[in-house]
Amino acid sequence: MSNDHYDAVILGAGPGGEVAVNTLAKAGRRLALVECELIGGECTNWGCIPTKTLLRPPDLRGQTRRAAGAGESTLDFGPLASYRDYMVSDHDDSGRVARYEARGVTVVKAAGRLDGPGRVVTEDGRALDADAVVVATGASAVVPPIPGLREAGFWTNREITSLDAIPESVVFIGGGVVSVELSQFLARLGCSVTIVQGPDRLAEREEPRVGELLAEMLGEDGVEILLGRRAVGVRRDGDTRIVELEDGGEVRGAAIVVSTGRRPRTQAIGLESVGIHAGRRGIEIDERCRAGEGVWAIGDVTGIAMFTHVAKYQGRVAARDILGEPARADYRAVPRVIFTDPEVASVGLTEDEARAAGLDVVSATIDLPTAIARPYTYEQDPRGVLSVVVDRRRGVLVGAWAVAPLAGEWIHQAVLAIRAEIPVSVLTDTIAQFPTFSEAFGVALRALPAESQLVDQAAGARFDREEDGVVTT
Secondary structure, eight states: OEEEEEEEEEEOOSHHHHHHHHHHHHTTOOEEEEOSSOTTHHHHHHSHHHHHHHHHHHHHHHHHHHSTTOOOOOOOHHHHHHHHHHHTGGGOOHHHHHHHHHTTOEEEOSOEEEOSTTEEEETTSEEEEEEEEEEOOOEEEOOOOOTTHHHHOOBOHHHHTTOSSOOSEEEEESOSHHHHHHHHHHHHTTOEEEEEESSSSSSTTSOHHHHHHHHHHHHHTTOEEEETOOEEEEEEETTEEEEEETTSOEEEESEEEEOSOEEEOOTTSOGGGGTOOOBTTBOOOOTTOEEETTEEEOGGGGOSOOOHHHHHHHHHHHHHHHTTOOOOOOOTTOOEEEOSSSEEEEEEOOHHHHHHTTOOEEEEEEEHHHHOSHHHHHOSSOOOEEEEEEETTTTEEEEEEEEETTHHHHTHHHHHHHHHTOBHHHHHTSOOOTTOSTHHHHHHHHTSOGGGOOEETTTTEEOOOOOOSOOBO
16 A cells, blocks of 8 residues: 655545635645546536536526517427536546646545545555545435335436436426426426425425425426325336325336435545544534544535535635635525526525524515516516515524526525625615616515614614515515
């Protein structure tokens, strides 16, 4: 076994690991990157990048249906699949490996694990000693213990995003983001789609109204949604998979896709050798992403928020801490987007979460076509809802959600407002471009109930409701 010493070893080359490597490399550190699968991890190869590539043409089709004077666009899966393959480099990471090595980073394409303080060993016989180890091993799809599921055969996000042809029918078990986004994609390409969801609504982490709006939009595309219906068994009938439901019903599909969450990859990576004991939710870290002496953890393996943007953020925080720079993670304003048509975007706390945290909050929900002009210039029969949650005592925004076109882009106005604690009096006095969807934030905040009498402590000002001709719900 050969020994090499590094300033830092990064165990896992997903988005978080890559950000950590790039940040440390710019500072001139000697680095090793250990990855047993593909550089770029889940997001680049089987998650965010292929899914958003696949979703764009069906999204465009929905837009042309609603835009005045535009004919409905056609869809051709062959060229789309080819472009998807291009976007994931045909699952060939040799180019990425070469670029890192050209910058002086040692890339080890093998499974690795901690082997005591400051030491990582790999299955190909290398021992990597380091002043710092960053654990970025990600998460894997949870496969529920449904009798007959493994025998019948199933897909996860990896198989469904690597399709060579559109199946005749698909049954999704679970109503997660994978199910919601890809069910609309498949339905618009002519596939018969059913979602079997044990809980009584979609998007469980969001406000109940968000789940209702999601169900409505998917229903318009012909997706069958079975809420409060738990899968208890699976069997095959020739090439057909049959999902047996708790209430005695059955659902048939050519393929089954499991979308019941993800579990941090903490097993077999040697955490016990450095005194770290991960729980079911992942590796516990502090605000500097430290997991133990000389060990940092970032991304999905921490279980804090399984988003690529959080992993990248934590990668920056951990790298800066390793470099001796001041860095503290703040998760108050993490955006959450479901890339359906229209998009679902949210940030911060829901109203119930805010009250559970002891905040005295007030909220307003507005119908965008009633409140602003942009929905009408964007499409016929316009859609859109925006809701804001405000801390009454501090006079600042603490949460927001929207179901509307391009919501994943303009939700960042709320992201910045929450993160910087911008006073509501400033937000309502900000001049928004007309006509835009962003204009809705000022309208929604001015639509807060008059009795709230918010106090903006930073500005020492009081303000009441202003009339914008808005119908609030």
